[in-house]
Amino acid sequence: MKRALLAAVVVLSSARCATMINETTEQIPVRSTPAGAVVSVDCGSAPLYGGVTPATITVPRAASPCSITLAKEGYLARRVDFHRELSHAIEANRAAAVPAGVLGALVSVVVTSVTPMSVDDAASAGYAIGKSVANAGADRIDERTGGAYKQVPGEVDVTLDPEPTTQSPPQ
Secondary structure (H helix, E strand, O other): OHHHHHHHHHHHHHOOOHHHHOOOEEEEEEEEEOOOOEEEEEEOOOOOEEEEOOEEEEEEOOOOOEEEEEEOOOEOOEEEEEEEEEOHHHHHHHHHOHHHHHHHHHHHHHHHOOOOOOHHHHHHHHHHHHHHHHHHHHHHHHHHHOOOEEEEOOOEEEEOOEOOOOOOOOO
16 A cells, blocks of 8 residues: 555656746847847857847756846946746646545545544545655755746847047047
C-alpha cells in the first residue's frame, strides 16, 4: 500500500510542471523612439548583443539581476531593469496536485479505521500532505529552470532623450 501511494505521488508530481508551459527563456519585444537604438543585454546567459530596435530579445526566466541598455548616437543611453515575478503557469502545479491530494485523503480515511482520529480530520490532513508532496518536486524544478518566473516588464517601449548640446562661446 505504501509503495502504491509513493508511486502515485511520484508519477503525479513528475507528470507536470510550469516549465512545460513556460520555457526556460522568455521573448521580450523592445522598441524605441527613435528606432535604430542598439540593445545591450545584461541578463544571465543571454547574448550581450540584443539587436537594433525594434527587436525581440530572449532572456532566461531565472536570471536575476537582468537589464538592457538602449543606445543611439546623439541620444542619452537608457537602461531598463527587469525583475522576476512568479508566473501564473506555476498554478498548473497546484491544479495538477489535486489528484495526489485526493489520493492522500483516501489513504488517510482507510488508515483512520485503525486509529482514534476522526475521518474528517484524517481526510483533511491526508489531502494537504498529498497535495504538498506533489507540489514540492515540480516547484523546485520550476524555480531552478526558471519556468516558475516571468521577467517584468514583459515588453519595453522607451523614448530616448537627445544629448544636451553645448553652445559655442560668442567670439
